[in-house]
Amino acid sequence: MSGILKVFLRLLPLAAIVSAGLATLPACVRTEKEEPRFERFFSWGALPDEKDIRHALECGVTDVILPASQTKQMSRAKKHGLTVYASFGPHGVHPQQMSPDEERERLRLESGNGLVLPPKATPGQRSEFRDKVTSYQKSVHYHFGGEPDPANVGKEVLIYRIPCFNGPEAMEKMKEKLKTLCANPDLDGIAFDFFGYMNYHGCYCETCRVLYGKYLRKNALPDTEKSRDAFFLQCLVDCNNELAAYIRSQRIDMKVISHVYPVFLPEPLYGNRLDLDFCGQTAAWYFLWSPEKIRDYTKVICEQEKKYHSRSAGLPFIGFYDADKRKPFDYKSPERLELELRAILDAGGRNLMICSPNDFWDKKEYRDVLRKVMRKKEGL
């Protein structure tokens, strides 16, 4: 018997005593061997009744993002101990401008490739029209502002119009709106959404063209794709950070969070550049991504969360819609949702953001999945 093995055997009873002791420790003491779980769960979407709030609490939701107009829901969620945010999108003085080709693609997606709703359409005709548009979007693998299908990169655009948020006039307008929101005592924070470009890389409006010209002159840069990407990335970062600083100047206790959307294709995971409290970045979109991709993205989101700002915490985002109700999206079974959640946990994610759990609050099999991966709270 080797000396090392003898020492090991002498230590065995000690190891047994230590492990028996650990088993009697209070639940709040965590051991290394404990299964990883999510600590914090950010949920996008309305919570219209007490039953939804109960389901959210049972599933470990800690933070909820509600439409800014839902003040009654905000105060009710707050009474239940949830941290409450109002969602906030870009405001400006004109819409973003895309190239003629990009605008044609947007119209094609919006109209289901040229379908026309008859004048004075009946509700039945409207429903039929929506179904046909949806079928078209599904047939071309439209991904609604997330990373496009590889075959659609360079062509796909967002069907929703977003105001241009660049320039001093837009900034003033957004600060005015935020000032009002910050006065609501039921709000713990603001959640940014839709701060991105409709064509996933930039805007061609007059304001942006003038700002871009100044940027090139100031930095002595040529007009190249690289310069354009760097400029429009800087615009996104500066806009988010200026708005976040303004919110803090209004109320020092206000949290600022975000979901980075629509995607910025030159650098999809730029969110760690934003000086926010939590920055939601897509780790799993509404369409089925490989577990490897989910893990790789989570690592960037979490391991590099403080690369630019000491305040920021990484927040992996999962897109989930009920494909029976919302047909253009991929179906995610409870097993699939669990696979995505576990891929994020494996890669080190401990905060979670989902849009929208409203689509599964009434389905026990999905709630059971969330209960398995969330850290248990006292009393539940």
Ligand SMILES: [Zn+2]
């Ligand atoms: Zn613009």
